[in-house]
Amino acid sequence: xxxxxxxxxxxxxxxxxxxxxxxxxxxxxxxxxxxxxxxxxxxxxxxxxxxxxxxxxxxxxxxxxxxxxxxxxxxxxxxxxxxxxxxxxxxxxxxxxxxxxxxxxxxxxxxxxxxxxxxxxxxxxxxxxxxxxxxxxxxxxxxxxxxxxxxxxxxxxxxxxxxxxxxxxxxxxxxxxxxxxxxxxxxxxxxxxxxxxxxxxxxxxxxxxxxxxxxxxxxxxxxxxxxxxxxxxxxxxxxxxxxxxxxxxxxxxxxxxxxxxxxxxxxxxxxxxxxxxxxxxxxxxxxxxxxxxxxxxxxxxxxxxxxxxxxxxxxxxxxxxxxxxxxxxxxxxxxxxxxxxxxxxxxxxxxxxxxxxxxxxxxxxxxxxxxxxxxxxxxxxxxxxxxxxxxxxxxxxxxxxxxxxxxxxxxxxxxxxxxxxxxxx
Amino acid sequence: xxxxxxxxxxxxxxxxxxxxxxxxxxxxxxxxxxxxxxxxxxxxxxxxxxxxxxxxxxxxxxxxxxxxxxxxxxxxxxxxxxxxxxxxxxxxxxxxxxxxxxxxxxxxxxxxxxxxxxxxxxxxxxxxxxxxxxxxxxxxxxxxxxxxxxxxxxxxxxxxxxxxxxxxxxxxxxxxxxxxxxxxxxxxxxxxxxxxxxxxxxxxxxxxxxxxxxxxxxxxxxxxxxxxxxxxxxxxxxxxxxxxxxxxxxxxxxxxxxxxxxxxxxxxxxxxxxxxxxxxxxxxxxxxxxxxxxxxxxxxxxxxxxxxxxxxxxxxxxxxxxxxxxxxxxxxxxxxxxxxxxxxxxxxxxxxxxxxxxxxxxxxxxxxxxxxxxxxxxxxxxxxxxxxxxxxxxxxxxxxxxxxxxxxxxxxxxxxxxxxxxxxx
Numbered sequence: 149x150x151x152x153x154x155x156x157x158x159x160x161x162x163x164x165x166x167x168x169x170x171x172x173x174x175x176x177x178x179x180x181x182x183x184x185x186x187x188x189x190x191x192x193x194x195x196x197x198x199x200x201x202x203x204x205x206x207x208x209x210x211x212x213x214x215x216x217x218x219x220x221x222x223x224x225x226x227x228x229x230x231x232x233x234x235x236x237x238x239x240x241x242x243x244x245x246x247x248x249x250x251x252x253x254x255x256x257x258x259x260x261x262x263x264x265x266x267x268x269x270x271x272x273x274x275x276x277x278x279x280x281x282x283x284x285x286x287x288x289x290x291x292x293x294x295x296x297x298x299x300x301x302x303x304x305x306x307x308x309x310x311x312x313x314x315x316x317x318x319x320x321x322x323x324x325x326x327x328x329x330x331x332x333x334x335x336x337x338x339x340x341x342x343x344x345x346x347x348x349x350x351x352x353x354x355x356x357x358x359x360x361x362x363x364x365x366x367x368x369x370x371x372x373x374x375x376x377x378x379x380x381x382x383x384x385x386x387x388x389x390x391x392x393x394x395x396x397x398x399x400x401x402x403x404x405x406x407x408x409x410x411x412x413x414x415x416x417x418x419x420x421x422x423x424x425x426x427x428x429x430x431x432x433x434x435x436x437x438x439x440x441x442x443x444x445x446x447x448x449x450x451x452x453x454x455x456x457x458x459x460x461x462x463x464x465x466x467x468x469x470x471x472x473x474x475x476x477x478x479x480x481x482x483x484x485x486x487x488x489x490x491x492x493x494x495x496x497x498x499x500x501x502x503x504x505x506x507x508x509x510x511x512x513x514x515x516x517x518x519x520x521x522x523x524x525x526x527x528x529x530x531x532x533x534x535x536x537x538x539x540x541x542x543x544x545x546x547x548x549x550x551x552x553x554x555x556x557x558x559x560x561x562x563x564x565x566x567x568x569x570x571x572x573x
Numbered sequence: 574x575x576x577x578x579x580x581x582x583x584x585x586x587x588x589x590x591x592x593x594x595x596x597x598x599x600x601x602x603x604x605x606x607x608x609x610x611x612x613x614x615x616x617x618x619x620x621x622x623x624x625x626x627x628x629x630x631x632x633x634x635x636x637x638x639x640x641x642x643x644x645x646x647x648x649x650x651x652x653x654x655x656x657x658x659x660x661x662x663x664x665x666x667x668x669x670x671x672x673x674x675x676x677x678x679x680x681x682x683x684x685x686x687x688x689x690x691x692x693x694x695x696x697x698x699x700x701x702x703x704x705x706x707x708x709x710x711x712x713x714x715x716x717x718x719x720x721x722x723x724x725x726x727x728x729x730x731x732x733x734x735x736x737x738x739x740x741x742x743x744x745x746x747x748x749x750x751x752x753x754x755x756x757x758x759x760x761x762x763x764x765x766x767x768x769x770x771x772x773x774x775x776x777x778x779x780x781x782x783x784x785x786x787x788x789x790x791x792x793x794x795x796x797x798x799x800x801x802x803x804x805x806x807x808x809x810x811x812x813x814x815x816x817x818x819x820x821x822x823x824x825x826x827x828x829x830x831x832x833x834x835x836x837x838x839x840x841x842x843x844x845x846x847x848x849x850x851x852x853x854x855x856x857x858x859x860x861x862x863x864x865x866x867x868x869x870x871x872x873x874x875x876x877x878x879x880x881x882x883x884x885x886x887x888x889x890x891x892x893x894x895x896x897x898x899x900x901x902x903x904x905x906x907x908x909x910x911x912x913x914x915x916x917x918x919x920x921x922x923x924x925x926x927x928x929x930x931x932x933x934x935x936x937x938x939x940x941x942x943x944x945x946x947x948x949x950x951x952x953x954x955x956x957x958x959x960x961x962x963x964x965x966x967x968x969x970x971x972x973x974x975x976x977x978x979x980x981x982x983x984x985x986x987x988x989x990x991x992x993x994x995x996x997x998x
Binding site: 222223224225226227228229243246252255256259262438441442444445446447470471482483484486487488489490491492498500501539540541542544548551552554555556558 | 647648649650651652653654668671677680681684687863866867868869870871872895896907908909911912913914915916917923925926964965966967969973976977979980981983
């Protein structure tokens, strides 16, 4: 496939967290899957490469969903009437149990991927279920789409229903190692395995110990959940006496960043010490505003994390969240930050549109290396947006058109999508 | 047009605020524009009337948008980075100034109505602008759509920019009376005028006095804004010395319910005395969760209002809100109530799906008399929903299918719409 070409259109991306770079009727150059920059005129050296002219459409970097549960997709939005632990037992665990059947899994994962492909998302970090076979099937299906992904076979060996519980820590670790080897043998181009202890309440110390060995043996990144809900945090405190805070329960097994990258989803109620440790270990925060609202968990103090220099991206957390749209996550992140500012007297200024767009592109993308920007050297992820359906009688700037698309568009407005230089839509 | 017929499908509506009535593969009978009820089998007396079979689709009552600014629609979602007063001056007032030109107004209103027609909304209560001609044009366009509406020519004679300020209270009242007479002469079937003092900061005492006379002379309902933003409330206190609270500034002119119906939008920060007076006067609260979040106003304590027995409906408040979708307002009302519960220690339980669906149908609909239900005697407003695009491998009940549609659907899922017995889509 030809991975050297140029796109023409109204190009906009985050120059910094506070400012967009805009090039109207500009040229965006991709060379062998890597972005070579944005130009008002096509540079001499690229004359003759194939060009696709997207006219008056907008071209933006691809968005990253840093935290999603693919198997929960098809029951999204149903039964959002309880808090985390109750919801897991009533909805998430029963649905995930069905993924013991790889045929059911394939049916459900195809629905997830059909919608994901049509979205503005180019990269995802997703949980599977504890079932290695079904999770591997998800990876094979993802590989075909061209979407870049980290996928985790879930580990869980305690405090779960009998239909969704691994029989022992040893068995969980053995299944996980076999799955990792299978992934490595398969030589995926787009998909990578990620270690996925579900969360501390579901993982025995023994299991965490064994995962810690696997992490080092295969040099894998880690994803899990952190400080989402007050009742959960209290439970972790009881389960892990002697830990200073929730994150400590991962850190004592080397599963909290440091040597290898780690994503911790939610981080709604982190005490100061936990924030310090996240900073020290380079932990990525997956901010999931829609889910944190739907499960009444609260609002993560993102501005505070930004001020501390933490790494942050956005996550849909389907099915705590109910949509895969990362545009919607930008809106929800802004909306939540406004309510936190209003309702919590100590809270700093709300998040701006510029800041949240940065988090959804560069912020999450950086977990994949260089992704989410059109600066030279970044992997070429681009989404072409058509806003002609959003009629208006007054003029708008390119930035205002982007704002309208983020708040108002749906999959009909996604005209094309490129990932690492490959046109996938 | 034939207004006696039956629809067949999966019928669901609010039996009470806490419970849905569901009739799978049922019959919904309309006689001369009035609902005659829901039946598992078509009753003997209706045999032979025309039937439309919507198969496995859902049929729900129409939804009411109790507060929207039609002229603000086309700039929705742009520039939502400030609080109310600053936002009015920076965005809303400059845009509304353009409606001095009826041609511009017609162009913008057609965009508004195209989208409104495709939505689940069957009834709206909307602000126009201060311009009588443009506002009348909106009413004529609305009349054609079949959507039932109250429309207000806005009154504002102080604290506004020169481009959007009536030259005197007398002139404002005279223009308003001429507009009312024109409306009455026109004998609209679907559209009614409503008195619309913008809000206390924009209306002099003299103007309020004159509007009070018009209200009595033409027996008109009233719409305005109440206790939306803390800075606004403080301003009203300064502008109206001697009032006990914001609502008092309307009440002293008889524009706060009582003799005639009134809608007050927002009610985010009402003190106890104000709530008592709303109850006493039968004031409708238009709860606008999306707008109250976008302008960082706060979260209205809806559960508290429900417990007090206030009349409540939902409003999009475009362009403080950014979408006309009343389904989205249901979701936003639930989401906001969850955050209020989490962030405010004194706040009672969040709103349920059942309760908010009730508010969006029966709650708002009752401002129009009997609308928003399929109980016998209600005006026949029905929306037919097709959820086949929302693929899923597991079974769902009709209620769960409705929940998914409310959270996940867009205009593509609206298969048909009836208002007062007339098929409008």
